[in-house]
Amino acid sequence: MISLAGRDILHSWSKFVFTGIGLGLLIGVTLSMAGVYRGMVDDAKALLDNSGADLWVVQKDTLGPYAESSSLRDDIYRDLLGLPGVARAANVTYLSMQVRQGGSDKGADVRAMVVGVVPGQPGEPGYLVAGRQITHDHYEAVADVKTGFALGEVIRIRRHDYTVVGLTRRMVSSGGDPMVFVSLKDGQEAQFLKDNEAILSDRARTAANPSLNRPGVPGLLDAIQASQASNHNVNAVLVRVATGDDPETVAREIRRWKHLQAYTRAQMEEILVSKLIQTSAKQIAMFLVILAIVSAAIVAFIIYTMTLGKIREIAVLKLIGTRDRSIAGMILQQALGLGFIGFAVGKIAATLWVPIFPKYVLLTPEDSLRGFVAVMLICAIASTLAIHAAIKVDPATAIGG
Amino acid sequence: MAEANLTDDGIHIEGLRKRYGAGDTAVDALKDVNMRVAPGEVIGLVGPSGSGKTTLLKCLGAVIEPSAGRMTLGGEVIYDGAWKTKDLRALRRDRIGFVFQAPYLIPFLDVTDNVALLPMLSGCPNAEARQRALELLGALDVAHRAGAQPSQLSGGEQQRVSIARALANQPPVILADEPTAPLDSERALAVMRILNQMASQYRTAIIVVTHDEKIIPTFKRIYHIRDGKTYEEAGEGRAIDG
Ligand SMILES: Nc1ncnc2c1ncn2[C@@H]1O[C@H](COP(=O)(O)OP(=O)(O)O)[C@@H](O)[C@H]1O
Ligand SMILES: [Mg+2]
Numbered sequence: 001m002i003s004l005a006g007r008d009i010l011h012s013w014s015k016f017v018f019t020g021i022g023l024g025l026l027i028g029v030t031l032s033m034a035g036v037y038r039g040m041v042d043d044a045k046a047l048l049d050n051s052g053a054d055l056w057v058v059q060k061d062t063l064g065p066y067a068e069s070s071s072l073r074d075d076i077y078r079d080l081l082g083l084p085g086v087a088r089a090a091n092v093t094y095l096s097m098q099v100r101q102g103g104s105d106k107g108a109d110v111r112a113m114v115v116g117v118v119p120g121q122p123g124e125p126g127y128l129v130a131g132r133q134i135t136h137d138h139y140e141a142v143a144d145v146k147t148g149f150a151l152g153e154v155i156r157i158r159r160h161d162y163t164v165v166g167l168t169r170r171m172v173s174s175g176g177d178p179m180v181f182v183s184l185k186d187g188q189e190a191q192f193l194k195d196n197e198a199i200l201s202d203r204a205r206t207a208a209n210p211s212l213n214r215p216g217v218p219g220l221l222d223a224i225q226a227s228q229a230s231n232h233n234v235n236a237v238l239v240r241v242a243t244g245d246d247p248e249t250v251a252r253e254i255r256r257w258k259h260l261q262a263y264t265r266a267q268m269e270e271i272l273v274s275k276l277i278q279t280s281a282k283q284i285a286m287f288l289v290i291l292a293i294v295s296a297a298i299v300a301f302i303i304y305t306m307t308l309g310k311i312r313e314i315a316v317l318k319l320i321g322t323r324d325r326s327i328a329g330m331i332l333q334q335a336l337g338l339g340f341i342g343f344a345v346g347k348i349a350a351t352l353w354v355p356i357f358p359k360y361v362l363l364t365p366e367d368s369l370r371g372f373v374a375v376m377l378i379c380a381i382a383s384t385l386a387i388h389a390a391i392k393v394d395p396a397t398a399i400g401g
Numbered sequence: 402m403a404e405a406n407l408t409d410d411g412i413h414i415e416g417l418r419k420r421y422g423a424g425d426t427a428v429d430a431l432k433d434v435n436m437r438v439a440p441g442e443v444i445g446l447v448g449p450s451g452s453g454k455t456t457l458l459k460c461l462g463a464v465i466e467p468s469a470g471r472m473t474l475g476g477e478v479i480y481d482g483a484w485k486t487k488d489l490r491a492l493r494r495d496r497i498g499f500v501f502q503a504p505y506l507i508p509f510l511d512v513t514d515n516v517a518l519l520p521m522l523s524g525c526p527n528a529e530a531r532q533r534a535l536e537l538l539g540a541l542d543v544a545h546r547a548g549a550q551p552s553q554l555s556g557g558e559q560q561r562v563s564i565a566r567a568l569a570n571q572p573p574v575i576l577a578d579e580p581t582a583p584l585d586s587e588r589a590l591a592v593m594r595i596l597n598q599m600a601s602q603y604r605t606a607i608i609v610v611t612h613d614e615k616i617i618p619t620f621k622r623i624y625h626i627r628d629g630k631t632y633e634e635a636g637e638g639r640a641i642d643g
Pocket of ligand 1: 428
């Protein structure tokens, strides 16, 4: 026996190919949507992996530092270092802001997360693709390649120019902004330093306050103004647990004695993936559902119209003895064939266009397999309408008019 | 002369009736149909519109069930008050060839496979089915178009391919439903010549439903059908030269 479906597909291949391409682009979008979600999860994991920390210590009752804002005094890390099981502890600051390319006033703004880190301590980017880590206390930066900054380029953060001395990758915030690492001091300054206008008006207000500006106490006003202009807060302390110690036990100690919140790696992942990405995941799931329905509608419509165009031939096939099962099989195989072409086109399209997406998109073989099964299922379901129409065709209609 | 050839083979219809619907709206399309067609014989079935020709072909073609009577195809009783087989599909496939007004070839199969499809449906291996198809295409003078798509053929070639398809399973019976209606006189006679040749070559009993004046003189015997009843009549049996 010959494959009726295969012959029909070969005969009207252009219809199949063009419909398949249309369907394929839709499937490509679907795969990419799934990839966007996988990319977000993977970014979150990479962020945690690359910060080189076992514990994230943040302000009590917050989900900081990525999901909620958190503020800690910058000397707390010394107390933490005194606790048993804590091998290393380092301050970090996080601030999402515009970073200007090319320094001074020219160049484009890039949305980035500026991270203040202590060189050589947890929080520093895990590895570099070019250049070196920060070695000076001021005005050096290590940028994620997604910022588009080049090695040696001058960038402007708030009121100061920085030189990009190193490039890293896969360091993006949970919002997808690429990170720019600076020294902790620069980070604290960028975060808390007010602009000139605000400083001037604050100074004027302090000077006008008689209790702060006492004629009999020289130097008091200066000291007060200096303390107002600098910042002694950070957003989190990243802790490295001594080898052999259980991070959860150390975290419990920190929570109990320091009135701070301490999250382990697993808890941070839970916060990032389940809480922060949750809404995006639902958003994407909605898209997937709609795309699945649209794909099914397209396949159903195409296969149905193609079947209606063959009613006479189907009547003849039935009259000369073709089984209903064979005719149903022919239509089902055509729907699956369409799905197969669509999936192949979609997979290729997604693979080609994913690298030019601004955010990281991760296409996993598991998702492809799931997508393939879903496409085949959708096509099979979509073909039932056409199969039903074909089964109803009366072979008697082939005779007489 | 024809009487001598009548055996239990071929087509044998006795007292066939068909009523559509029931009660007040019932239509008696066939009231008393009696026919005999010997193997190798081509007879004409002629009648005005609404006389029951299509209904009779559908009953013979085992796609609608008669209401009463008896039908024998190729020596086998297929209906006697009820269908004698459950598998009407296999009955049609193996014992009846159909030729329609239009060729109705399957557009996505090439000429050979259009003909070979029937033996394949009966379980014949592909190579053997194609071999048989090529022989028939040769007998019908269209072997040179064996690899073509139906859409590439002329109307006459398509009709010959459809006759080859009807013959593919070597059925004892061929039912032709106005096979010459869309053809001009020359082509219509050519189709009749082919049907006559095939009938004698393959010992097939052929019923040609027609009201085509051009071909009526070619029949040796004609059944007239009027108001659901058949009347036999000798035809001119004019030889078709070609
Ligand atoms: N499916 C049907 N239901 C009811 N009446 C029908 C049906 N098919 C045909 N008839 C009636 O049966 C009679 C014979 O019709 P038909 O066999 O088509 O005649 P012909 O082919 O000779 O024109 C007509 O009166 C027609 O209206
Ligand atoms: Mg009719």
